[in-house]
Amino acid sequence: MRDIVQEYHREAQKTKDVKTYALARDIYKEYLDNFPKSEHAYSMRFFYAEILWALQDYENAAINYELVVKADPKGKYSVTAAYDRVLAYEKMVEIMEKGQKSETLKEGKVDEKKSKGAVKRVEKFIKLEKGKTYEQKEIPKIELELAKACDEFTQLAPNHKEFFAVKFKAATIYYKYNHFDEASKRFGEFIEKFPDNKFALGAADMILNSYEIKEDWASLFFWANKFIKIKPLASQKDPAEKNKLYQAHLQEIVEGSAFNIIIDMQKKGKVLDAAVAFRDYVDKYPQAKHTDKALNNAHVLFAEAKYMDKAIESASLLIDKFQKSEFYEPTFYKLGYYYEKIADFQNASKYYEIYFDKLKKKTKEAGDAIYNSALFREATGDLKGAINNYQIYIKAFPTNKDITQVQMKIAKIYDEMKDYEKAKAIYKGIISKPKDVSMSDMIEAQYEIAMIYKKLGQVPAYEKELQTLLKMAEKIKKGDANEKTFYYIANARFLLTESAFKSYMSLKLQLPEGTMRKQLKEKTEKLDKLVKEYTAILQMGQGDVGIAALCRIGMIYQDFTRTLLDAPIPKNLNDEQREIYVAELQNMAFPVEEKAIEAYEKSIAKSYELTLYNEYSKIAQERLDGYKPGSYPDLPETKYVAKEYFYGQLFYPSLIAKVEEPVKKEVKPEEKKEEKKEQKKEGSEVKSEEGTPSEGGEEKTEPQENEKTPEE
Structure with missing residues (x-):
């Protein structure tokens, strides 16, 4: 039977007649069905597959080419069969894409020795679009078989001249249907074997593009870091920027993906871990595009985790190394806040003042800064410095609602310094503007004037001013006064007894x-x-x-x-x-x-x-x-x-530091530090980050005589 089928095959090759080929095909099939394990079955199946190809029965040709390889992977025809299997499935895909049906030749002539051609090269790379979602799609059966045929060929013939084209074909199929991990594995093998091939850069870009679109920063970091170590690839010119090497592009991706890995860490609530990672990022990538942002995020997150010493170190490094950063000026404010939290009021004042001076536009945060610096100057005994900063505040923000209260603060400092004339002049100035000043502020100023006369020992004047206060109180309308106002009125009446x-x-x-x-x-x-x-x-x-x-x-x-x-x-x-x-x-x-x-x-x-x-x-x-x-x-x-x-003093809530770039917030620090001690200045309030006044008062010694009065 083997001789018969071979004779028919030779006859078909001579005549090129389709019907003769069909007869040879049928005899080959009968032989292989009856003698599947004969010593000649391997070669007979290969020739059987060749006839099937000639008759354009690509599906059965592909199946039998596969059986040839499985029968003897090292056999004489195995590499050819594996490659022809790829071509057969490629033909089937082409027919499918054209919307046609695969039909076996029934008549006509066949040139069996005509070249089957080569695997089609990729004409253009697939470019994913940002903002779109790329969910995995089911790969059509024929294309999946083509991808499998490609994989088996490249495993069988790693040194074949068509290796790169076949490997690229398999990777592209998976990429086309958004199976990016499978595609990346094959593109990666291609790049490692042909790093200087003209398709290597395209393959690398497709891998990186897929993980960037998915925001899979860990995978993106892995591949970019891997590619940067492949010198023949990294040393090529970047197709997007001809004057740069591809290595520069890869380095940017490494740095950007590393940054976003930390962002994801912070989103999961790992605040302290993220802070440490951002700080390490700065040391590892000192020249990166995101280094200043990483340093900003580091100090903000350290502060959130209550590690103020590390927050101060990171913020100080930022203003030392990144004067042109968008975070440069705001960091002075944050440094002021961090020092405030550890009760270092001198440095808090210093950085709040620098922040105010550096801002060309006097924003609300600038007002907070100079106001807080005044409070801390006052708290540390620098009364002249406090007056100066309060005056700066008044000049910079003349229409703010708390201006009268700030003027009152200045007057009280003059009072403390025993410069009673200046204090009195400010209080009288407040009272002289009834249209611009609330009744509650006027009564407070009047009360303080009375107290000055008492300190001076001028009892008649003291009592006269208290009487004036009570007359002013008669004009109070609903909504004009607060609890503090009523205290002044009640105490004035008490003092007059x-x-x-x-x-x-x-x-x-x-x-x-x-x-x-x-x-x-x-x-x-x-x-x-x-x-x-x-x-x-x-x-x-x-x-x-x-x-x-x-x-x-x-x-x-x-x-x-x-x-x-x-x-x-x-x-x-x-x-x-x-x-x-x-x-x-x-x-x-x-x-x-x-x-x-x-x-x-x-x-x-x-x-x-x-x-x-x-x-x-x-x-x-x-x-x-x-x-x-x-x-x-x-x-x-x-x-x-x-x-x-x-009684509360008017204040602004301070600028709350925000982590840049998509950040959300389970804080799980490795160890807990002692909770920060809230330091409060007696007799003043701070425009705090939390927006909550911290109240306090002057120490009061016990009265020596029963006749002491409440304000003493």
Whole structure:
């Protein structure tokens, strides 16, 4: 049968007749079906496949070429069969793409020895478009078989002259249907074998393009880093930029993908890890396009992770090395904030001032900076520097709503420096502009003027200014005042009782009896007036002043009791009369004493209710202990602070540092550091990053006499 089929095959080659070829084909098939493992089956199958090709039965030709290779991969015809299998599937793909059906020749002539041609070269590279999504698509069966045929050929014949074309064909099929990992593996093998081939750059670009579009930064970094080490590839000229080597393009991709790998790390909430990675990036790629951005992100993330020392180091390096960076100027502000957080107020002031000076446009953040620097100058005792910065703020932002409060700050510093005339001049200037200044600010300024006269010992002027304040208060309309304003009004009224209170306390009973009766009547009338006034003050609802008013009521009643009990006894009374006289005074005194105790108890109760403790709380406590030792719990230890120091000062929320380039936010640092200690300046507030005022007040020493007043 072998001889017969070979004879028919030779006859077909002579006549080139399709029908003779078809007869030879059928005899080949019958032989192979009956003798699949004969010693001649290998060559017979190859010739059978050749006839199938000649008859344009490409599918069966491809199947039998594959069987030839499997029968003996090292056989005489195996490499040819493997290559022809690729050509057969390529023919089938071509027919499919044309929308035609594959049909075997039925008649006509066939030239079996005509060349089958070569694998078609890729005419242009596939370019993916940014912004589009490239999901994997199912590869049509014929093209998948073509890709498999290509792979098996390149494995069988790695040194074949058509290796590069076949390998490229397989990679392109996978790439065409968005199977980028499979495509990259084949393009990569091609590049390693033919790094200086004209298609190598295109293959490399297709790999890099696919992972860039997918934002698979780790894979992009891997391939770019790999290509940069292949010198024949990297040393070629970049097709996109003729004056540059491809190596420069690869280096940019390495640096960019490394940067974005860290961005992904930060998105997953690994804040500290990302901060460390950005800082390491700067050392590894000091000349990279993204180095300044990496350094900016490093210090911002270190600060977020509460590693202020590392944030300061990274920010300082940025302003030292990257003066032309877009992050240069904002970093001075952030440095000021970082130093603020570790309570280094001198450096905080320094960098806030530099930031302000460097900005040509005076933005809101610039205002925050110079304002905060003024606060910190004040906190560190540089009062002249604080005044200077407050004045700069006023000049730069004359229309800001807090200008009056800033002027008030300057006046209070002059007050602290005992330059009372300058302080007074500022306060008077505020009061002189009723159309531009709120009633609450005018009352505060008026109150401070009164306090200056008190410090100067000018009591008449002091009381006059307080009276003026109360007249101003009569003009207050709904919405004109805040709690601080009502405190000033209540305390002014309280302070104006001082002369009457001292007069009352100094009035003692003296003989003769006529004089004593007049004095008792006078003291009783003064008591009634003072109690009425303090009760009215209490009803104003200002807790701090209310505690003082209650205590004063107790002091008044207690003094009246003591006055009665210490009253002189007329000399003309006998012993029995003296005894009756003293008993009668005691009967008069004890009900008044009960009122004193009640007032003290109410004063302390109000302190506990409001958790507000001042010098009058202590006086009330001490007086009650005198009546009932140990019956009342000790008040919390506290330094007394004038209430006005606790009222908020207008401020801007500071510039919050933002990580650049797509960054989201599970902070999981390797170790925890001690939480930062919030440092607060007593008596001032900072325009803080968090937008929350930090309140404080001046230390208050305990009063030496019971007659101390709340503002002291």
